[in-house]
Amino acid sequence: MDIRSQIGVVFHLDKCIGCHTCSIACKNVWTDRKGAEYMWWNNVETKPGTGYPTQWENQEEYKGGWEKKGNSIVLRGAGKLKGLKNIFHNPNLPTIDDYYEPWTYRYEDLFTAPEGNDQPTARPVSLITGEPIEVKSGPNWDDDLSGSPDYARKDPNFKNLSATEQEAMFQVEKMVMFYLPRICNHCLNPACVAACPSGAIYKRGEDGVVLINQNKCRAWRMCVTACPYKKTYFNWSTGKSEKCILCYPRLETGQAPACMHSCVGRIRYLGVLLYDADRIHEVASTEESQLVDWQRDMILDPNDPKVIEEAVKNGVHFSIIEAAQKSPVYRFVKEWKLALPLHPEYRTLPMLFYVPPLLPILGTTDDDIYDTTTEGLFSTIEKTRLPIQYLASLFTAGNEGKIREVLKKMMAVRLHRRHITVGDMDPVLVRNALQEVQTPPDMADAIYRLTSLANFEDRFVIPMAHREEAIEMLESVFEEKGATGFGFRMAPERGL
Ligand code: SF4
Ligand code: SF4
Structure with a gap:
């Protein structure tokens, strides 16, 4: 066992209101600079939709992430060798049009235009060329356009839905949408690290944050192709690549990342996970149907004395183990099995997990009265406006059973709380609902509290920084173990 610690994150999608405060907080702190105008390290997409950059989930086009080859995995389109062949022409890179051409307005024209009969206007100009442009897209151009033919209908996650099922979703009275906020997942098996020919990208030993050494980056852009997200x-x-740094200077001083601190819907949770790094290659190479369970299995119980002993032996500081014991991320991901990785089939083992949206799910009987029996409510999960296959394509590599488990548990918690606060439910039905999803009432209450009432300290359990004890692993397991991109480095200022 090789026990390591990782900062993990959970986003609870039922709580996101799509306000984009997170994106703006991040932009103001990190990417309000020349050359970074088009970057949104944090972005919020409307789903169904094509996202940013457009169609990022279409790996036929972008060739990101890992694919299974026999018992192992290889980078889909950007291995160090494959990449070298494409040094001068990389056909799988998104173009500026796939993001959008950043622009501003010539505001000074409003003040300096000569006197005349027409109202002066501020024309849009490109932030790259300085020339006037016609604005045709923006970072969240498809915001709230859940039924639009150009965006929602081109969502790559519809690939497993029949034409009739898709058509049913786009009837006006059945349209549905939710918001999907995204940042770097600080993956355990990061394709970006494995693809970098310069060794500029590394995963910090003490907390797993994935960073790019700006002094070593040589502009190959293999990381852009390799990252499936x-x-x-x-x-x-x-001329350097950049990415989300999980606000590590804030984390090191005990503060939540800017996007999380500012989140209006309080959908974001951050905490430590302990995991067995010896299993990374095995888990990343397993069958698609097992990816969610195996990724969950490699996360270890921070209260288990054996795990604590091994972690301490491996150099994990006791204060980090204590933080892991209080981690809200551990509860959502492992204890309650409510949070799932985004597109586990990319095999990067993302460390950002999502509680999928329950969405409008109340079922009505024939006479338009809500059916509040447990059977009535549970059966509506199958009839939810957003098909289970769609959510499975996003969060479980197509495993619909896993989505049903999560939605049923969330529904059982709602029934239980309704029974307590409103009192119009049959107690036997509520008890059966909780039993069916193996959730005792005290667990349902804990889920409800962390979901709905959690304050700042409950949502963000940030360990003390121990830079002096950063775990060193020169070069990387990539070289020792062959296939995976996982690799720990010391930070650049400490010698690499
Ligand atoms: S591969 Fe994972 S760690 Fe690397 S940039 Fe993409 S999401 Fe982040
Ligand atoms: S700030 Fe929070 S609620 Fe608002 S869009 Fe971002 S994640 Fe959603």
Whole structure:
């Protein structure tokens, strides 16, 4: 066992109101610079939709992430060798049009235009060329356009839905949408790290944050192709790649990342996970149907004395183990099995997990009265406006059973709380609902509290920084173990 600690994150999608405060907080702190105007390290997409950059989930086009080859995995389109062949022409890179051409307005024209009969206007100008442009897209151009033919209908997650099922979703009275906020997942098996020919990207030993050494980056952009989530970006001004740094300077001083601190819906949770790094290759290479369970299995119980002993032996500081014991992320992901990784089939083992949206799910009987019996409510999960296959395509590599488990548990918690607060439910039905999803009432209450009433300290359990004890693993397991991109490095300022 090789026990390591990782900062994990959970986003609870039922709580996101799509206000984009997180994106603006991040932009103001990190990407309000020349060459970074088009970058949104944090972005919020409307789903169904095509996202940012457009169609980022279409790996036929972008060739991101890992694919299974026999008992192992290989980078789909950006291995160090494959990448070298494409040094001068990389056909799988998103173009600026796939993001959008950043622009501003010539506001000074409003004040300096000569006197005349017409109202002066501020024309849009490109932030890259300085020339006037016609604005045709923006970072969240498809915001709230759940039924639009150009965006929602082109969502790659519809691939397993029949034409009739898709058509049913786009009837006006059945339209549905939710928001999907995205940042770098600080993966355990990061494709970006494995693809970088310069060794500029590394995973910090003490907390698993994935960073790019700006002094070593040589502008190959293999990381942009390799990241299946398209969360590394190329700065056209500095000629270096950049990505979300999980606000590590804030974390090191005990503060939540800017996007999380500012989140209006309080959907974000951050905490430590302990995991067995020896299993990374095995888990990343397993069958698709097992990916969710195996990724969950490699996360270890921070209260288990054996785990604590091994973690301490491996250099994990006791204060980090204590933080892991209080981690809200551990509860959502492992204890309650409510949070799932986004597109586990990319095999990067993302460390950002999502509680999928329950969405409008109340079923009505024939006479338009809500059916509040447990059977009535549970059966509506199958009839939810957003098909289970769609959510399975996003969060479980197509495993619909896993989505049903999560939605049923969330529904059982709602029934239980309704029974307590409103009192119009049959107690036997509520008890049966909780039993069916193996959730005792005290667990249902804990889920409800952390979901709905959690204050700042409950949502963010940030361990003390121990830079002095950063776990060193020179070069990386990539070289020792062959296939995976997992690799720990010391931070650049400490010698690499
Ligand atoms: S591969 Fe994972 S760690 Fe690397 S940039 Fe993409 S999301 Fe982040
Ligand atoms: S700030 Fe929070 S609620 Fe608002 S869009 Fe971002 S994640 Fe959603």
